[in-house]
Amino acid sequence: xxxxxxxxxxxxxxxxxxxxxxxxxxxxxxxxxxxxxxxxxxxxxxxxxxxxxxxxxxxxxxxxx
Amino acid sequence: xxxxxxxxxxxxxxxxxxxxxxxxxxxxxxxxxxxxxxxxxxxxxxxxxxxxxxxxxxxxxxxxxxxxxxxxxxxxxxxxxxxxxxxxxxxxxxxxxxxxxxxxxxxxxxxxxxxxxxxxxxxxxxxxxxxxxxxxxxxxxxxx
Numbered sequence: 001x002x003x004x005x006x007x008x009x010x011x012x013x014x015x016x017x018x019x020x021x022x023x024x025x026x027x028x029x030x031x032x033x034x035x036x037x038x039x040x041x042x043x044x045x046x047x048x049x050x051x052x053x054x055x056x057x058x059x060x061x062x063x064x065x
Numbered sequence: 066x067x068x069x070x071x072x073x074x075x076x077x078x079x080x081x082x083x084x085x086x087x088x089x090x091x092x093x094x095x096x097x098x099x100x101x102x103x104x105x106x107x108x109x110x111x112x113x114x115x116x117x118x119x120x121x122x123x124x125x126x127x128x129x130x131x132x133x134x135x136x137x138x139x140x141x142x143x144x145x146x147x148x149x150x151x152x153x154x155x156x157x158x159x160x161x162x163x164x165x166x167x168x169x170x171x172x173x174x175x176x177x178x179x180x181x182x183x184x185x186x187x188x189x190x191x192x193x194x195x196x197x198x199x200x201x202x203x204x205x206x207x208x209x
Contacts, residue, residue, distance in 0.1 A: 007176055008132035015181045018129065019188070022122040026192040029115050030199040033209055 013053070020049035086205035099200040100158040103193045106200025119196045127160045127189035135182020136172025137164050150183070156190030156197075 010018070028042025086092070091110065099106020104120025107113075131137075138150035154161050164170050170186065173179050202208040 007134050007173070007178075008129065008182075009176065009178045010133065010181065012181075015133075015178065015185075019126075019185065022126045023188065023192065025118055025122040026195060029119060030195050 016053045017050070020046050020053070024049065086207065089204065092201060092204040095200040095204040096197045099197045100156070100193065102159050103157065103189075103196060106197060107203070110200065110203050112203065123157070123189050123193050123196065124160065126185050126192070127157050130182040130185030130189060131164065131169055133182030133185065134173040134176045134179040135170060135184070135186045136179065137161065137170025137186060139165075150187055153187035153190045156192075156194040157186070158193060161190065 024042045024046040027045045028038045028040075032038045032041045095106040095109055097106075098109055102120070103123035104116040104118075107116030107119060136150075138147050138154050140148075140151050140155075142148055142151060172183060176182075199208065
């Protein structure tokens with residue numbers, strides 16, 4: 001059975017966004033004990049991931065110029 | 066005086082950190098099951114919401130990687146980077162076994178997103194390693 005019919009083509013940003021969501025959920029659950037802390041840490045990781053994406057994007061834009 | 070009041074909790078925290086983990090049946094079963102089925106290590110310990118969220122995140126990430134035509138590494142890749150890729154992939158446990166058995170994850174270079182897919186699959190496995198360690202910590206009582 002092949003999966004060739006199911007090729008999913010995401011943009012760079014969508015792929016990075018989904019990556020950030022899933023990684024943040026796992027980091028939040030595993031790195032903190034209390035439920036409230038887990039949510040806060042998960043959101044913190046998500047923001048840091050997104051911040052990294054935008055920072056890297058602007059750095060590449062500057063390097064290209 | 067202040068030193069006396071802060072010394073007791075500090076001592077208890079040190080005692081907890083240095084305490085020998087209790088090896089129980091659950092401390093072996095939960096990580097093993099969590100590796101085979103992502104999130105199951107938490108579910109078996111009745112951490113329902115955590116287990117479901119971990120399962121949804123890791124399984125979805127792995128499947129998205131496959132749908133993006135990501136490559137699944139073989140154990141005998143030869144190249145050191147291939148071996149590291151395999152170490153990441155194997156973390157997904159049952160998902161990796163099923164993928165290999167079905168001969169999925171061949172990696173189509175024709176698709177620009179295939180490289181994303183390969184990374185998604187590796188990271189899904191690595192995240193499952195973290196989830197397995199967390200299930201173990203719950204089983205030995207180090208984490209609530």
